[in-house]
Amino acid sequence: MTRRFEGKQGLVLGVANKRSIAWSIARALADEGAELAFTFQGDRIESSVRELAESVSSPLVTSCDVRSDEDVQRVFGEVGEAFGGGLDLLVHSVAFAAAEDLAGRFTDTPRENFWLALDVSAYSLVACARAAEPLMEARGGGSILTMTYLGGERAVPHYNVMGVAKAALDASVRYLAWDLGQKNIRVNAVSAGPVRTLAARSISGFPTMEAIVEERSPLHRQIDADDVGAAAAYLLSDAARNVTATTLYVDAGFHSMGM
Ligand code: NAD
Numbered sequence: 001m002t003r004r005f006e007g008k009q010g011l012v013l014g015v016a017n018k019r020s021i022a023w024s025i026a027r028a029l030a031d032e033g034a035e036l037a038f039t040f041q042g043d044r045i046e047s048s049v050r051e052l053a054e055s056v057s058s059p060l061v062t063s064c065d066v067r068s069d070e071d072v073q074r075v076f077g078e079v080g081e082a083f084g085g086g087l088d089l090l091v092h093s094v095a096f097a098a099a100e101d102l103a104g105r106f107t108d109t110p111r112e113n114f115w116l117a118l119d120v121s122a123y124s125l126v127a128c129a130r131a132a133e134p135l136m137e138a139r140g141g142g143s144i145l146t147m148t149y150l151g152g153e154r155a156v157p158h159y160n161v162m163g164v165a166k167a168a169l170d171a172s173v174r175y176l177a178w179d180l181g182q183k184n185i186r187v188n189a190v191s192a193g194p195v196r197t198l199a200a201r202s203i204s205g206f207p208t209m210e211a212i213v214e215e216r217s218p219l220h221r222q223i224d225a226d227d228v229g230a231a232a233a234y235l236l237s238d239a240a241r242n243v244t245a246t247t248l249y250v251d252a253g254f255h256s257m258g259m
């Protein structure tokens with residue numbers, strides 16, 4: 001077995017439970033030798049994240065609400081201490097919009113909810129990349145990965161304000177890649193097809209979307225979180241050393257279809 005992440009240290013944001021895409025990515029990295037720190041948001045998920053982190057011998061599990069500059073600063077300070085002043089890998093797998101905005105009409109999105117979705121789901125990548133920069137520079141470079149969705153490029157019914165947030169996230173990937181390329185830090189995204197996670201299960205019509213993917217995608221099947229983990233591991237690894245500012249689709253080819 002190849003151990004692509006031996007000696008590498010990473011921070012993973014966005015594990016809520018064992019079904020989280022962030023957890024599949026973390027396992028793929030840890031399986032190949034990465035040492036990983038984790039953040040969680042909210043007391044309700046703390047114990048489940050601690051338990052998962054312990055199973056991969058994580059040296060640091062800490063709270064982070066990405067809306068808070070203070071939290072982000074503190075977390076990267078703790079990461080620097082845990083990892084001897086450096087960081088190689090950053091996984092950003094965080095998104096949130098008010099539940100009522102993922103149903104009904106985009107037209108009805110209140111101003112406050114629009115900014116909430118963009119704050120948590122797009123600006124947070126910029127804040128984390130800025131905080132990671134000096135730690136990655138200390139290692140001579142690094143790799144940053146975020147999670148996106150086709151709804152940022154095309155209108156997917158009910159994805160609504162999250163689609164606008166993903167469009168901002170996708171553009172942020174390109175601008176961050178330009179700025180951080182100078183420091184040998186790469187920034188990429190994985191665009192996943194529908195996966196039944198905590199964030200997805202509460203969405204009405206999710207089974208219908210899965211059926212549409214099965215019918216219309218070139219591979220006629222669902223993807224799972226471990227498929228995303230494998231693609232993420234590639235982008236985070238040295239095999240992708242000259243890959244930056246790009247999106248890798250893990251969606252059974254669905255994005256390529258016009259009908
Ligand atoms: P998930 O619910 O397991 O993960 C979402 C995470 O975001 C949770 O861990 C939650 O705690 C975190 N989060 C929300 N608000 C936060 C805040 N203010 N501060 C810090 N963390 C916060 O669901 P998931 O499906 O694994 O989602 C992970 C990423 O994958 C998201 O960016 C999502 O948009 C993206 N994605 C999901 C799918 C899918 O079908 N599940 C498809 C494509 C992309």
Ligand code: 0WE
Binds near residue numbers: 095149159160162200
């Ligand atoms: O990015 C996502 C979902 C992100 C998400 C999910 C929730 C549910 C619970 C963000 N915020 C919240 N807020 C909550 O209160 N996906 C790519 C999965 C998803 O969500 C959809 C989809 C797909 C696909 C919503 C409508 C239509 C399609």
